[in-house]
Amino acid sequence: MWEYCGMARTNEGLAMAQKMVQELRDEFWKNVKIPGNSADFNQSLERAGRVADFLEFAELMLIDAQDRQESCGGHFNERYQTEENEALRDDDNFCHVAAWEFTGDGKAPAFHKEPLVFENVKLTQRSYK
Amino acid sequence: MTKNIDLTLKVWRQKGAADKGRFETYRANNISTDMSFLEMLDVVNEQLAVDGKEPIAFDHDCREGICGMCGCVVNGRAHGAEKGTTLCQLHMRHFKSGDTIAIEPFRALAFKVIKDLAVDRSALDKIIQAGGYISVDTGGAQDANAIPVPQEVADLAMDAAQCIGCGACVASCPNASAMLFTSAKVSQLALLPQGRPEAARRALNMVRTMDALGFGNCTNETECEAECPKEISITNIARLNREYLKSSFFSRAM
Amino acid sequence: MNWITGTLGSSIGKKLMMAITGFSFCGFLTAHLAGNLTIYGGQDAFNGYAAHLHALGPLVTVAEVGLLTFALIHVITGVILFLGNLKARPVRYAVNKSAGGRTIGSATMPYTGVILLAFIVFHLMNFHFVDKTNTTIFAIVSSAFTSPTYVAIYIVAMVTAAIHVSHGFWSAFQTVGANHPKYMPLIRTLSIVFAVIVGVGFGFLPVYIFLLA
Ligand code: HEM
Ligand code: SF4
Ligand code: FES
Numbered sequence A: 001m002w003e004y005c006g007m008a009r010t011n012e013g014l015a016m017a018q019k020m021v022q023e024l025r026d027e028f029w030k031n032v033k034i035p036g037n038s039a040d041f042n043q044s045l046e047r048a049g050r051v052a053d054f055l056e057f058a059e060l061m062l063i064d065a066q067d068r069q070e071s072c073g074g075h076f077n078e079r080y081q082t083e084e085n086e087a088l089r090d091d092d093n094f095c096h097v098a099a100w101e102f103t104g105d106g107k108a109p110a111f112h113k114e115p116l117v118f119e120n121v122k123l124t125q126r127s128y129k
Numbered sequence B: 001m002t003k004n005i006d007l008t009l010k011v012w013r014q015k016g017a018a019d020k021g022r023f024e025t026y027r028a029n030n031i032s033t034d035m036s037f038l039e040m041l042d043v044v045n046e047q048l049a050v051d052g053k054e055p056i057a058f059d060h061d062c063r064e065g066i067c068g069m070c071g072c073v074v075n076g077r078a079h080g081a082e083k084g085t086t087l088c089q090l091h092m093r094h095f096k097s098g099d100t101i102a103i104e105p106f107r108a109l110a111f112k113v114i115k116d117l118a119v120d121r122s123a124l125d126k127i128i129q130a131g132g133y134i135s136v137d138t139g140g141a142q143d144a145n146a147i148p149v150p151q152e153v154a155d156l157a158m159d160a161a162q163c164i165g166c167g168a169c170v171a172s173c174p175n176a177s178a179m180l181f182t183s184a185k186v187s188q189l190a191l192l193p194q195g196r197p198e199a200a201r202r203a204l205n206m207v208r209t210m211d212a213l214g215f216g217n218c219t220n221e222t223e224c225e226a227e228c229p230k231e232i233s234i235t236n237i238a239r240l241n242r243e244y245l246k247s248s249f250f251s252r253a254m
Numbered sequence C: 001m002n003w004i005t006g007t008l009g010s011s012i013g014k015k016l017m018m019a020i021t022g023f024s025f026c027g028f029l030t031a032h033l034a035g036n037l038t039i040y041g042g043q044d045a046f047n048g049y050a051a052h053l054h055a056l057g058p059l060v061t062v063a064e065v066g067l068l069t070f071a072l073i074h075v076i077t078g079v080i081l082f083l084g085n086l087k088a089r090p091v092r093y094a095v096n097k098s099a100g101g102r103t104i105g106s107a108t109m110p111y112t113g114v115i116l117l118a119f120i121v122f123h124l125m126n127f128h129f130v131d132k133t134n135t136t137i138f139a140i141v142s143s144a145f146t147s148p149t150y151v152a153i154y155i156v157a158m159v160t161a162a163i164h165v166s167h168g169f170w171s172a173f174q175t176v177g178a179n180h181p182k183y184m185p186l187i188r189t190l191s192i193v194f195a196v197i198v199g200v201g202f203g204f205l206p207v208y209i210f211l212l213a
Helices: A009-030 A043-067 B037-050 B122-128 B151-161 B168-172 B179-190 B195-214 B222-226 B236-248 C003-009 C011-039 C043-055 C058-089 C109-127 C137-144 C148-175 C184-212
Strands: A095-101 A108-114 B004-013 B023-033 B100-104 B112-115 B118-120
Touching: A009 A043, A043 A095, B023 B037, B122 B179, B122 B195, B151 B179, B168 B179, B168 B222, B179 B195, B179 B222, B179 B236, B195 B236, B195 C011, B236 C003, B236 C011, B236 C148, C003 C011, C011 C043, C011 C058, C011 C148, C011 C184, C043 C137, C058 C109, C109 C137, C109 C148, C137 C184, C148 C184
Parallel strands: B004 B100
Antiparallel strands: A095 A108, B004 B023, B112 B118
C-alpha cells in the first residue's frame, strides 16, 4: 500500500497492488493458523480478525483510488497534474463522496455517490504560493 | 548499551475465571535490553504460536504509560520494581541474563482473571459510574476564568487526575483495597469548585459501591502509594476519608 | 438504611471506630504509664497513687466500662476488618514483595492485636481481679515480678504494644483525614516516639522491680 497507494499513485501501480492484495488475502485465508479456540478469550483471534479487516479495507481503498480518475488532496494520481505538477482536480466528474456497498464475498462492491454541494464557496485550485 | 539477555519466565496460565490456574515455565532467549517488558512477552508469544501453543494473554493498549490497560505482578511487584512506571514502560535493561521472572495477574476478589494475565478491572469503572463525574447542562462553554481556582488547588487536582485506573494500587495493597484509586477519583473533583455541588453524594456513593464490589479495607499500609505508576499520594485517601465522614455526618445526603 | 449503621458499617466507618477506640487506648496508655512511673518513687508513692485512683470511686467505674466497651468495639471491628481483608484476595500471590510502604507495625496489626488481647486478659487477672484485702498492690506487683517468666511475658507484651502503636498512632490520624503536609511528618515521628515511650516506659518497670527484689 505504501509503494503503490501512497502519496503519489499511478493507475498501473494501483491495479498491480490490487492483485497483490488479493493474492495476499487468499494466502491469509488459506494458511491462517489461530491458536486456541473461539469459545473463550482469544487475543490471537482478535488480531487475526483485524488483519482480515485490513486486507479487505486495503482492496477497497485500491478500488476507490482507481475509480477516482483525478488528483485530489492526499490522492495524487500522477496522470493528473497541472503544468506545475500540482494536483489536477476534475470537479465535473468527481465532486462527490464515494460509498461502496458490500455485495458478497468475491463480488465487486456496488458504487453509491453522494454529491458534494457547495452553496457559499466556489471550487478553485488550491494554491500553496 | 544494548545487549541481548536470556531469561526464564514463570508465567501464570489460567484458562478462565473458573480454572484454578498454574505456573508454566518458558525460556525467553535473545531478548534485547532495549525492549519493553510487553515486547519481551510479544517475542515469547510469537515463539509459542510457532510451536503450536497458545500465546500468553495479557492486557495492553497504548504502550506508553497513559491508558492504564497493562499491568501484571512481576517478581511480586505490580508493574515491576521500577518506581513510577507502568509495565509497558518497564525496560528489559533492568534484568540480567539468567534471571528468573515470576509473572502473575493482578489478584483481588473484585478483579476476576479473564485469561492468564488479563484481568477484568471493570469494578473500577463501576466505582466511577457511582459518582466520578460532574453533571453540567449542555450549552455554550463557560469562560475559562469565570471561576477562579488557586494554582495550588489546581495542581493538587491535576496530581489526582493523573490516575490512569490501572488497578496496581489494588494489586499491591495487602488488603486488595481500592482506596487510592477511589480517593484520586473523588479528589480530582472535590478539590475544584465545579465538583463541589455533588461532592457529598459522590463520596458516599463511590465508597458504598467500592465496599459492595468486594474490595478490602484500607489499613494505611501505603504500599499503593509506593507502587502507583502515577505516584498518586495517600493524602488523597485522607481527603476521601474527610469527604466521606463529612458527608456522612454533616450533609443532608443519605 | 439507617444512616448511622450505614456509615459505621462501611469500610471507612469501621476504620473510624478503630481510630477513635485505638486513639483513646493511646490516651489510656499515657495515663497508665504516668501512674505506673510512681513505682520509681517507692512503695508508698505507688500505693498512694493506687489509693488516689480508687478514691475517685464511680469515675473509675465509668472509665472501666468505657474502656471495656471500646475494647470490645476495637477487637470485634478489628477481627471483622481482618477477615474482610482476607476475603478480598482469595488467591494469594506466589511471589510477594513490599514496595517499601509497609512497616513491621502495619504488617502485623491483627497479630500484635491478638497478642495484646491475650496479654490484657492475663494482666487483669493478675493485678485487677485479685483479692487486695490483706495486701497492697505494690506487694502483689513486686511478688509477681520476682519470677523471670513474668518479667519476660511483660517485656514481650510491651514490645508488642510498641509495635502495634507505632503504626496505630499515625494511622488513626490518616483515617480521620488528618493528613496535612505541615504536620504529617511530625505525627509520623511522634508515632515512633510514642511507641518507644510505651515499649521502654512499661517494659522497664518489671525489670526494675525484678532487680529491686
Ligand atoms: C493497648 C491496647 C491497644 C492500643 C493502644 C491500640 C491502638 C490501635 C490504634 C491507634 C489503631 C489504629 C486505627 C487505625 O488504623 O485507624 C489500631 C488498629 C488496630 N488494632 Fe489496636 N490497639 C490496642 C489493642 C488492640 C487489641 C487488643 C487488638 C486485638 C484484636 C487490636 C487490634 C487492632 C487491629 C486489627 C488494628 C488494625 C485495624 C485497621 O488498621 O484497620 N488492638 N489499634
Ligand atoms: S491510583 Fe495509581 S495504581 Fe491506582 S489505579 Fe490510579 S494510577 Fe493505577
Ligand atoms: S499499555 Fe497503556 S499504560 Fe501500559
